[in-house]
Amino acid sequence: MAELYTVSDLHLSLPDMTRKPLLGAAPRLEILKGLSFTIPSGEILGIVGGSGSGKSTLGRALIRLLEPTAGSISFAGLDITHLPESRLRPLRCRFQMIFQDPMSSLNPRQQVAQIIAGPLGVQGLDHSPARIADALDQVGLPRSFAQRYPHELSGGQRQRIGIARAIALKPEFILADEIVSGLDVSSQAQILNLLAGLVKDLGMTLAFISHDLSVIRRLCTRVLVLQHGRIVENAATEQVFNYPQAEYTRELLGSIPLPDPDQAWL
Amino acid sequence: MVDITPRSLSTFQLQLRRFAQNRLAMISVALLALIAASCFFGPFAFPFTGEDADFDFIGAPIDLASPHPFGTDDFGRDLLLRVLEGGRISLAIGFLGAITAGFIGVLYGAVAGYAGGRTDRLMMRMVEILYGFPYVILVILLSLLFGGGNVALFAAIVFTLWLTPAVIVRAQAQSLSKREFVEAARAGGMTPWQIVLEHIVPNCASVVIVYGSLLVPEVILSESFLSFLGIGIKEPQASWGNLIQTGTAAMDTDLRLLLLPGILLALVLFCLNFIADGLRDAFDPNDR
Numbered sequence A: 001m002a003e004l005y006t007v008s009d010l011h012l013s014l015p016d017m018t019r020k021p022l023l024g025a026a027p028r029l030e031i032l033k034g035l036s037f038t039i040p041s042g043e044i045l046g047i048v049g050g051s052g053s054g055k056s057t058l059g060r061a062l063i064r065l066l067e068p069t070a071g072s073i074s075f076a077g078l079d080i081t082h083l084p085e086s087r088l089r090p091l092r093c094r095f096q097m098i099f100q101d102p103m104s105s106l107n108p109r110q111q112v113a114q115i116i117a118g119p120l121g122v123q124g125l126d127h128s129p130a131r132i133a134d135a136l137d138q139v140g141l142p143r144s145f146a147q148r149y150p151h152e153l154s155g156g157q158r159q160r161i162g163i164a165r166a167i168a169l170k171p172e173f174i175l176a177d178e179i180v181s182g183l184d185v186s187s188q189a190q191i192l193n194l195l196a197g198l199v200k201d202l203g204m205t206l207a208f209i210s211h212d213l214s215v216i217r218r219l220c221t222r223v224l225v226l227q228h229g230r231i232v233e234n235a236a237t238e239q240v241f242n243y244p245q246a247e248y249t250r251e252l253l254g255s256i257p258l259p260d261p262d263q264a265w266l
Numbered sequence B: 001m002v003d004i005t006p007r008s009l010s011t012f013q014l015q016l017r018r019f020a021q022n023r024l025a026m027i028s029v030a031l032l033a034l035i036a037a038s039c040f041f042g043p044f045a046f047p048f049t050g051e052d053a054d055f056d057f058i059g060a061p062i063d064l065a066s067p068h069p070f071g072t073d074d075f076g077r078d079l080l081l082r083v084l085e086g087g088r089i090s091l092a093i094g095f096l097g098a099i100t101a102g103f104i105g106v107l108y109g110a111v112a113g114y115a116g117g118r119t120d121r122l123m124m125r126m127v128e129i130l131y132g133f134p135y136v137i138l139v140i141l142l143s144l145l146f147g148g149g150n151v152a153l154f155a156a157i158v159f160t161l162w163l164t165p166a167v168i169v170r171a172q173a174q175s176l177s178k179r180e181f182v183e184a185a186r187a188g189g190m191t192p193w194q195i196v197l198e199h200i201v202p203n204c205a206s207v208v209i210v211y212g213s214l215l216v217p218e219v220i221l222s223e224s225f226l227s228f229l230g231i232g233i234k235e236p237q238a239s240w241g242n243l244i245q246t247g248t249a250a251m252d253t254d255l256r257l258l259l260l261p262g263i264l265l266a267l268v269l270f271c272l273n274f275i276a277d278g279l280r281d282a283f284d285p286n287d288r
C-alpha cells in the first residue's frame, strides 16, 4: 500500500492569548511536539488520547486548517506543510473533515441542498439538484430533505448531512473528529456503520478521532495514541489492545470498560 | 393523515411570522406606512408647492374651509404641505442613512470579526478613534468639505452612525467564526470573502434587523437635531428638524407651527420604537 500521508517531526504551536503581555508577542504554546507517522491509503487510523492531548489539533493540521510550525506533512507525494491557501484550495476536495458538533457544523441559515452544494460549487464540481439527491441517497436520507433547514433535523440526521457534505467531494482522505460523541447510542451505531460502509465502498482513507476505545477497536485497523502532544504508541489495533507497550496506553485501556469486541453491529 | 404545517420554514420565516403576531408592532407598521405614503404622495395633491408664498394668507390659522386647512406660516406658505415635504426629506434621510450606515457597519464588523488578529485590532482601533471624535466638529468639517446641504448632512449622519453596528456585528462575527460550519467552509476551499458574505453576514441578520430598526429613529433625530442647529437642511427646503426649529421660535404666539411637525415626528419615533421592540422579541434568541 502506498502512503497517503507522510508526517515527519510535526511541530505545532499556537500563541497563548491568555498570557499575552501588554506589548509584544504572546508566548507560544507547544501543542504538537514532533510527531512522525504515515497513513497508508485505504487505512482506517484511530487517534486516541486524553483530553487536551492534541488530537483535534493534529487532525486540523492534516487537512491544513492549521499550519504547522515545523516538520513536514506530505499528502499523496505533495508537500502541503506550508502551502498558501490559494494553492491549497484546489487540493481541498481531496481531504475533507466531518465535525464533532452536528448543530454547529451546519449553517443554520442554509437549506440542506445549499449546505451540500457549497463546497461542490467552490471546487467547480457538479452541484445540480440531481447530484445533491445522490449525496442524500448515499447517506440514507430521503431526497425531500434537500429543502430542510438544520433545525428541522435530528442530531443523527444532521451528522449524516455533515458526512454527505464531505463525501460529495469524493475525497481520498476523511478526518472524523469525535463525530458521534454528541449522539445517543443507537444513532452512534448507525452513523458508524454508515461511515464504515462508505469508506469501504468509496475506497477512502479515514482518520478517526475518538474517546471511545471500544469504537476504535471495532472500526480501526491501526491506532495512534497521543499524550501531551507526543505519540506514545502507534501499532495495529489488535497489538495495541492485546499487548499495549506504553504505560499510558495501559492506563487508557484500564480506565475504560471494554465490551465484548465480537458483539456484532459492524 | 395530512400534514398541514408547511414544510421547511427557515428560522427567518419563523421569526417574521412571530413578528406578524405582535399586534402593537403591526399597527405601528401600518401607521408608519400611512405617514410615509402621505409624505411621499400627499404633496402631489396640492396645486402649489411648499415654497410658494400665498400673500392673501400670511400666518393664517387653521381653517378647514380655506385652501390651507392647517394654515400658513409667516411667509404665507402652506403648513400642511411643508410638513409633508419635510417628512419626505426626514424619512428619506432616516431610512437611507440607516441602510447606508448599517451596510457599511455590517461589512466592516463582519470582516474585522472574521479576520481577527492584527487586522481586527487595527480596524477596531480606528472605530474607537472615530467614536472619540467630537460629533459637532465632525459635522462642521464635513459641511465645509461638501459645502453644506443635504450631502454633508447625510455624510455626517452616516459617518457617525455606522460605528455602533460595526461593533455589534464584529462581536457576533467573532463568535460565528469559531463555529464549525465556518471551518467546514474553509475546508471546502471558500475564500475569506465568500465566507464573510455567505456564512457570517446572513447569520448576523437578526442583530442587524433589530439594531437597524433602532438606527432609523436615531438618524431622523440627528437630522432634526442638526437642522435645528442650522447645520442640516436649509430654508426654503423643509425638514421636520427645521420646521420644529421655526415652530419653537414662534411657540409663544402660535403653537400650531410647532405642533404639526412635532406630533408627526413623535408618532414616527413611537412607531419605529414599537417596531424595533417587536423585531427584538421576534429575532433576539436571548429572550427566548
Ligand SMILES: Nc1ncnc2c1ncn2[C@@H]1O[C@H](COP(=O)(O)OP(=O)(O)OP(=O)(O)O)[C@@H](O)[C@H]1O
Pocket (backbone or CB within 6 Å): A014, A015, A016, A017, A029, A031, A049, A050, A051, A052, A053, A054, A055, A056, A057, A058
Ligand atoms: N486556539 C488555541 N489557542 C491556544 N491553545 C489551544 C488552542 N486550541 C487548542 N489549544 C490547546 O491545545 C491543546 C490540545 O487541544 P486539542 O483540541 O487538540 O485537544 P484534543 O486532544 O482534541 O482534546 P479533546 O479530546 O478534549 O477534544 C489543549 O491543551 C488546548 O488547550
Ligand SMILES: [Mg+2]
Pocket (backbone or CB within 6 Å): A055, A056, A057
Ligand atoms: Mg478535540
